[in-house]
Amino acid sequence: MMRALGKKLGALGLVLLMAVGTVACSDSSQTQAENAETTAGTTTAQAEAVSTEAATTAAQMNEDGGKAVITVNDQAIPLSVAKYYVDYQKSVYEQYFSNYNGGEQLDQSEWYQTIPEKDLTYAQELQESCKDFLIDGVVVSGHAADYQIVLTEEEEQALASQADQQLQGLGAEKAAAFGLTKEHLAEFLRHNQISNRIYTEVTESFTCEISDEEARTVSFQIFAMSTEGSEVGGDDLPTMEEAKEKAEAALAKIQSGETPSEAVKELGTTIIDDTLSVGQFDDSDEMAGKILAMKTGDVLIYENPEHFTLYGIYCVDEDDADGRESRKEQLRLEKAAVHFQEMTAQWKKEANVLVDESLWGQLGIFES
Numbered sequence: 001m002m003r004a005l006g007k008k009l010g011a012l013g014l015v016l017l018m019a020v021g022t023v024a025c026s027d028s029s030q031t032q033a034e035n036a037e038t039t040a041g042t043t044t045a046q047a048e049a050v051s052t053e054a055a056t057t058a059a060q061m062n063e064d065g066g067k068a069v070i071t072v073n074d075q076a077i078p079l080s081v082a083k084y085y086v087d088y089q090k091s092v093y094e095q096y097f098s099n100y101n102g103g104e105q106l107d108q109s110e111w112y113q114t115i116p117e118k119d120l121t122y123a124q125e126l127q128e129s130c131k132d133f134l135i136d137g138v139v140v141s142g143h144a145a146d147y148q149i150v151l152t153e154e155e156e157q158a159l160a161s162q163a164d165q166q167l168q169g170l171g172a173e174k175a176a177a178f179g180l181t182k183e184h185l186a187e188f189l190r191h192n193q194i195s196n197r198i199y200t201e202v203t204e205s206f207t208c209e210i211s212d213e214e215a216r217t218v219s220f221q222i223f224a225m226s227t228e229g230s231e232v233g234g235d236d237l238p239t240m241e242e243a244k245e246k247a248e249a250a251l252a253k254i255q256s257g258e259t260p261s262e263a264v265k266e267l268g269t270t271i272i273d274d275t276l277s278v279g280q281f282d283d284s285d286e287m288a289g290k291i292l293a294m295k296t297g298d299v300l301i302y303e304n305p306e307h308f309t310l311y312g313i314y315c316v317d318e319d320d321a322d323g324r325e326s327r328k329e330q331l332r333l334e335k336a337a338v339h340f341q342e343m344t345a346q347w348k349k350e351a352n353v354l355v356d357e358s359l360w361g362q363l364g365i366f367e368s
Contacts, residue, residue: 064362065179070131071354072138079359080180081188084170086130086365087178093126111366123366131355134188136344139351141194147201149194159189199340206336210328216278217323218292219316221254223247223264223271228308240310244301247312251299254314264312271312275320277327287311294318 065080090111097106111123118125144150151159163186167175225247227240238246246267253263260271281288287302294300294315302311317323 061176061181062179064359065181065184067356067359069356069359070135070138071352072135073142073351073353075138075142077134077138077188078179078184079362080178080184082130082134082360083178083363083365084180084185085134085188086127086363087174089126089130090365108366127363127365131360135348135353137188137191137195139347139353140198140344141191142351143198143347144194147198149197149201151190151193155193156190159186159193162186162189202340202343203333203336206332206339208332208335210331212319212324214278215324215327215331216292217275217320217327218277218294218318219273219275219320219323220291220294221260221271221273221314221316223250223267223269223312225267225269225310225312226308227303227305227310240303240305240308243310244303247301247310248299251301251312251314255297255299260314273316275323277323277330279331291315 062080065078065083067079068076069079069082070077094106098104111126112121114121115125120128160182163182166189167180167182167185170178170180225243226237227243228237250263250267254260264271276288276291278292283289287304290300290302291313294313296315296318298315300311300313300315302313303309304311
């Protein structure tokens with residue numbers, strides 16, 4: 001239920017928002033390629049767009065949709081876009097919830113539960129995250145000139161086509177209820193596309209020093225064995241002690257040079273290659289700590305009685321060069337993302353941001 005996923009809403013909030021933002025303004029070069037496949041396809045899309053616009057008009061457009069709910073340095077974000085984005089995010093989270101819970105649908109009343117240790121409901125939390133995302137998009141895109149970013153005519157056309165497609169996907173009735181027009185949506189996508197380009201420029205050029213030890217990576221081979229035999233009376237499954245003896249024998253074969261897959265064949269399990277880097281797991285993770293302490297050629301038997309599992313581990317390399325370089329790049333990207341967030345926060349402080357709280361309170365996405 002929602003309480004069980006409460007922490008995930010906070011932890012995944014930014015991930016979901018950034019993921020949706022990226023999807024909503026997917027790379028224009030891909031969009032251009034898709035749009036250029038056939039002239040007939042483009043013509044059909046345009047015809048459908050005209051049909052959608054006509055249907056939207058017939059559905060009595062919400063006149064408040066064009067009002068500025070947020071203004072950033074004289075750039076207006078219309079209420080329609082805020083409604084569209086919050087609604088989209090809500091559906092994304094609900095789909096995530098359903099997938100996570102085996103198809104169970106989220107009870108809408110759960111959105112109104114208060115988040116533990118916060119004076120906010122889940123609905124309010126999501127709306128505030130969306131507000132930040134909308135503001136950030138305009139703030140960041142306002143620095144396009146600093147990075148010599150100008151959208152080409154082809155990219156502008158691709159955005160217009162994408163806006164058409166998303167408007168069609170939304171449906172005429174909901175678009176009319178939001179007061180959302182193709183122009184509103186295209187401008188939203190434009191800000192996101194430019195922001196993504198700036199993010200790429202900043203993170204790709206970001207440099208920092210990362211020591212070999214900070215990125216040290218252990219490469220190892222690991223197999224797992226179920227030890228439920230003594231607990232459930234299954235004669236075909238070993239007890240922990242029996243599994244330990246078999247695992248030790250298999251690891252000894254691997255140490256002596258036998259092919260790992262052959263060494264574990266009689267155990268009815270498979271062995272996989274894996275890596276683990278310093279800092280990847282919390283210091284309290286016992287298994288990770290033991291693996292990082294291994295030396296090349298060492299073996300380790302790790303018992304997990306709680307889950308009736310025993311792991312056999314063989315250390316291939318205590319300081320894997322390829323793994324270390326890969327980890328360095330991963331750490332660089334993580335630090336680059338933090339750097340970009342700090343830049344965005346500073347730009348936001350310098351920007352003139354006005355939110356019409358009265359209008360924002362009229363989003364109504366969670367009222368149904």
